Amino acid sequence: MPAKKPPVKPGRSKAATAKAATKSVAKVAGKPAAKRTKQPKPLPPEAVFEVFRRFEAIEPEPKGELEHVNPFTLLVAVVLSAQATDAGVNKATRALFKIADTPEKMVALGEEAIRDYVKTIGLYRTKAKNVFLLSQQLIAEHGSVVPQDRDALEKLPGVGRKTANVVLNMAFGEHTIAVDTHLFRVSNRVPLAPGKTPLAVELGLLKIVPPRFGRHAHHWLILHGRYICKARKPECWRCPINDLCRFEPKTKGP
Ligand code: SF4
CATH class of the missing domain: 1.10.1670.10 (Helix-hairpin-Helix base-excision DNA repair enzymes (C-terminal))
Known part of the structure; x- marks a missing residue:
């Protein structure tokens, strides 16, 4: 086997x-x-x-294969991609990012509605919660901007070293x-x-x-x-x- x-x-x-x-x-x-x-x-x-x-x-x-329109949606897409395919994530986020492409809009949408958009992705309950909470944290601690800082990124809910590396590379050009x-x-x-x-x-x-x-x-x-x-x-x-x-x-x- x-x-x-x-x-x-x-x-x-x-x-x-x-x-x-x-x-x-x-x-x-x-x-x-x-x-x-x-x-x-x-x-x-x-x-x-x-x-x-x-x-x-x-x-x-x-290019990476996760669809996004700005650093925030890139961060959300990578958080959603844990143990899921990029194609599966893209299918769910196309509709989600049309109505929520900033932390404020994501928080306004609410955890329950986020969950509805991402329910085709594995572990969607935890991921929806993390997307909601990280959006709140970006507003409260980073002026709604995705930080170009590994430690700050890794303190966001659902963000680990790999996600931080993807964001630092794709959004900020770091090696x-x-x-x-x-x-x-x-x-x-x-x-x-x-x-x-x-x-x-x-x-x-x-x-x-x-x-x-x-x-x-x-x-x-x-x-x-x-x-x-x-x-x-x-x-x-x-x-x-x-x-x-x-x-x-x-x-x-x-
Ligand atoms: S890198 Fe190329 S040659 Fe080496 S194992 Fe992979 S496919 Fe084969």
Whole structure:
């Protein structure tokens, strides 16, 4: 039986996230831990540069897939995306953001109505409550503006390190790395910055990603993991970094 995916989402306890991440490391090689070959050494700096150079050549301006119209709606969308697909979140937020694209409008709408808009998303009761409370907190403590500050962001209800990283990167252009399950897998497989926890991978990548690629690195890696370096069967035969990647055995065709 394959191990379950390790959802790396805001709001999980540190212990639960670390446990899920450890399971994922076992899954990365695609066979039981006892039979796994030794983890290859991480790529040297020239190869890391080449990986990102190729990603940049293919997609110079990668975008996240969560729809939003301003930093506030981005924050709300990311909070709603925990353990849900971007497509599922977009379906719910299209209508919600038409009538509530500021903290004031979200508070005026009220928790119950927010819940109605997001009820197709998993954990919607808790998420609706968090969206309502974080909107109140933005009004009371930040003049209705999303703060460009990690500590302040992480004090908002429902906002963890990953959500803060997404907002700091997408709304403010900071060179942060938001580690989701796709990015975690790619970083361990290639390997770029191997690690047993999302935080270890994040900190490792921050050390090795050349500054030129810092803004878009996490989007390239997430998209690569989502569409090519897939969990069950990576599509190595069409992978643009196949010759650089040290993962074995590589897949030969569909
Ligand atoms: S060669 Fe295969 S394992 Fe390596 S990054 Fe590409 S898809 Fe992933």
